Amino acid sequence: MKHTQGVFFxxxxxxxxxxxxxxxxxxxxxxxxxxxxxxKKTEAKTCIxxxxxxxxxxxxxxxxxxxxxxxxxxxxxxxxxxxxxFVHKPLIIGLVLSLFFVGFLSNIIWDVHVKGVHxxxxxxxxxxxxxxxxxxxxxxxxxQSPSKIQKQLLDDIPELLWVGVTEKGTTYQLExxxxxxxxxxxxxxxxxxxxxxxxxxxxMYVSRGQPMVEINDFVExxxxxxxxxxxxxxxxxxxxxxxxxxxxxxxLVSAEGxxxxxxxxxxxxxxxxxxxxxxxxxxYTNKYYLRSWGFSIPIWGFxxxxxxxxxxxxxDNPFRFLKWELPISFVKQTVYxxxxxxxxxxxxxxxxxxxxxxxxxxxSKLGNDAEIKFEKVLHEREENGKVKLTLYFTALxxxxxxxxxxxxx
Numbered sequence: 032m033k034h035t036q037g038v039f040f041x042x043x044x045x046x047x048x049x050x051x052x053x054x055x056x057x058x059x060x061x062x063x064x065x066x067x068x069x070x071k072k073t074e075a076k077t078c079i080x081x082x083x084x085x086x087x088x089x090x091x092x093x094x095x096x097x098x099x100x101x102x103x104x105x106x107x108x109x110x111x112x113x114x115x116x117f118v119h120k121p122l123i124i125g126l127v128l129s130l131f132f133v134g135f136l137s138n139i140i141w142d143v144h145v146k147g148v149h150x151x152x153x154x155x156x157x158x159x160x161x162x163x164x165x166x167x168x169x170x171x172x173x174x175q176s177p178s179k180i181q182k183q184l185l186d187d188i189p190e191l192l193w194v195g196v197t198e199k200g201t202t203y204q205l206e207x208x209x210x211x212x213x214x215x216x217x218x219x220x221x222x223x224x225x226x227x228x229x230x231x232x233x234x235m236y237v238s239r240g241q242p243m244v245e246i247n248d249f250v251e252x253x254x255x256x257x258x259x260x261x262x263x264x265x266x267x268x269x270x271x272x273x274x275x276x277x278x279x280x281x282x283l284v285s286a287e288g289x290x291x292x293x294x295x296x297x298x299x300x301x302x303x304x305x306x307x308x309x310x311x312x313x314x315y316t317n318k319y320y321l322r323s324w325g326f327s328i329p330i331w332g333f334x335x336x337x338x339x340x341x342x343x344x345x346x347d348n349p350f351r352f353l354k355w356e357l358p359i360s361f362v363k364q365t366v367y368x369x370x371x372x373x374x375x376x377x378x379x380x381x382x383x384x385x386x387x388x389x390x391x392x393x394x395s396k397l398g399n400d401a402e403i404k405f406e407k408v409l410h411e412r413e414e415n416g417k418v419k420l421t422l423y424f425t426a427l428x429x430x431x432x433x434x435x436x437x438x439x440x
Contacts, residue, residue: 035066035068035081038081038083038108039107039108039109040108040109041083041084041085041108041109041110042083042084042085042106042107042108042109042110042111043081043082043083043084043107043108044081044082044084044087044103044105044106044107045069045079045080045081045103045104045105045106045107046079046080046081046082046090046101046102046103046104047073047077047078047079047101047102047103047104048077048078048079048080048099048100048101049076049077049099049100049101049102050076050097050098050099050100051076053072053076053077053078053099054070054072054078056078056093056094056097056099056101057070057078057080059093059097060082060089060090060093063089063093064089065082065083065086065089065090065093066082066083066086067080067081067082068080068081069081079104084108084110133352134350134351134352134357136201137200137201137350137351137352138170138171138172138350138351139168139169139170139171139201140165140166140167140168140169140170140171140174140201140202140203141167141201141202142167142201142202142203143157143160143165143166143167143202143203143205144202144203144204144205145157145205145206145207146204146205146206146207147206147207147208148191148207148208148209149209152188152190152191152207152209155188156184156188156191156194156205156207159184159187159188160180160184160203160205163175163180163183165180165203171198171201171348171351172348172350172360172361172363173348174348175346176346177196177197177198178196180196181194181195181196184196184205189210190209190210191207191208191209191210192208192209192210192211193207193208194206194207194208195207200351201351220285220435221259221260221283221284221285221435221436222259222285222286222433222434222435222436223240223255223256223257223258223259223260223286223433223434223436224240224255224256224257224259224286224287224288224290224431224432224433224434225253225254225255225256225431225432225434226250226251226252226253226254226256226290226292226430226431226432227252227430227431227432228252228294228430229249229250229251229252229294230249230250230292230293230294230295230430231247231248231249231250231292231293232244232245232246232247232248232249232250232256232290232291232292233246233291233292233293233427234246234290234291235256235288235289235290235291236288236289236290236291237257237286237287237288237290238287238288239284239285239286239287239288240257240258240259240261240284240285240286240287240288241257241258241259241260241261241286242256242257242258243255243256243257243258244256244290250292250430255434256290256430256431257286257287257288257290257431258286259283259284259285259286259436260282260283260284260436261282261283261284283436286433288431289429289431290429290430290431291427291428291429291430292427292428292429292430293425293426293427294425294426294427294428294430295423295424295425295426296393296423296424296425296426297409297421297422297423297424298389298392298393298421298422298424299419299420299421299422300385300388300389300392300419300420300422301385301417301418301419301420302376302381302382302384302385302388302417302418302420303376303381303416303417303418304375304376304377304378304381304413304416304417304418305373305374305375305376305416306373306374306376307371307372307373307374308371308372308374309340309369309370309371309372310369310370310372311342311367311368311369311370312367312368312369312370313368314336314338314367314368315365315366315367315368316332316334316336316365316366317331317332317363317364317365317366318331318332318333318363318364318365318366319331319332319361319362319363319364320361320362320364321359321360321361321362322347322359322360322361322362323358323359323360324358327362332364336366336368338366338368338369339368339370340368340369340370340371341366341367341368341369342366342367342369343364343365343366343367344364344365344367345362345363345364345365346362346363346364346365347360347362348360348361348362348363349361378413378418381417381418382408382411382418382420385418385420385422386405386408386420386422389420389422389424390403390405390424393424393426397426397428398428400428400429401426401427401428401429402426402427402428403424403425403426404424404425404426404427405422405424406423406424406425407422407423408420408421408422408423409421409422409423
């Protein structure tokens with residue numbers, strides 16, 4: 032018999048042969064070059080077997096030369112399946128379109144809920160989300176991950192203390208917590224202002240409370256700068272000595288103000304004379320893929336950008352069907368161009384870079400309100416291709432911090 036592999040695609044039929052010794056008909060077919068297989072004798076005068084669809088005319092010609100009766104009992108293969116589908120074409124098209132639209136709508140953002148904040152903040156968050164592409168009608172695979180959205184919102188809206196982003200099907204739910212700005216009139220509890228570190232007082236701005244230090248005083252950490260206990264110095268009553276003695280009891284207030292002091296810092300910093308580092312050039316290209324079961328099919332961006340050195344970022348957005356995540360995803364691959372730079376500094380250039388770096392680090396530590404001044408280099412040496420410096424800085428900063436007064440004392 033001929034090889035029957037692939038007959039499903041070309042189609043085949045099962046025939047029933049009736050007569051004396053029906054197996055002889057299949058033998059006759061085989062001797063005439065007709066492929067037959069799965070021959071079974073079901074009764075004494077009946078046999079069934081399979082033949083290819085394209086060989087039916089040859090079988091019919093052979094049957095006319097014999098006394099056997101041949102009938103077709105089964106039709107199998109892709110041609111017959113296609114005919115059945117064609118008969119039910121409207122139903123099949125409707126089913127395919129329905130599945131397509133359900134899948135399409137499952138990958139669109141339908142709603143964005145924001146809770147936990149007041150209406151004005153809610154509008155601000157929704158506006159910011161819209162600028163990120165997160166709005167009803169947008170495709171989900173173009174949206175960043177919830178963790179990145181959360182970080183971006185906290186960076187762009189300073190009034191937010193915390194925000195949680197949750198993706199639930201076609202809906203994004205956000206819950207925010209605003210920073211509590213305490214009004215001046217609400218600071219009622221008694222407190223002192225004490226020094227956070229040692230320094231020399233340069234200036235004072237006291238709006239409430241009794242100053243306990245003066246300009247040019249040296250203070251140590253924990254010293255009371257402004258007291259929340261008002262004594263007799265602040266009570267100028269015109270009452271009689273008898274009443275003054277009676278009302279001599281100290282008043283507790285909420286001390287407020289700033290105490291600017293000159294502080295000192297020592298910093299150790301190392302800068303290499305020679306260094307290699309990589310930096311992004313700003314050039315990039317995007318590539319898009321469909322990924323399923325570990326295989327990727329390119330959609331857009333086939334061209335090789337030709338960058339010598341690259342850094343790649345991949346964002347994988349799985350497709351969904353209703354609440355289920357499908358094993359197929361839309362992948363965006365961003366390829367950034369990198370360049371390598373070689374720096375060969377002189378000793379003086381390394382020294383200047385070290386001072387700038389140390390000053391930048393200190394500014395980051397103290398905050399933007401502090402004024403930092405470079406004083407001098409305490410120690411300098413060159414070792415193992417690096418310039419090592421010990422630097423001395425002074426700063427003008429607010430050293431006052433709140434210390435509650437225990438009213439039970």
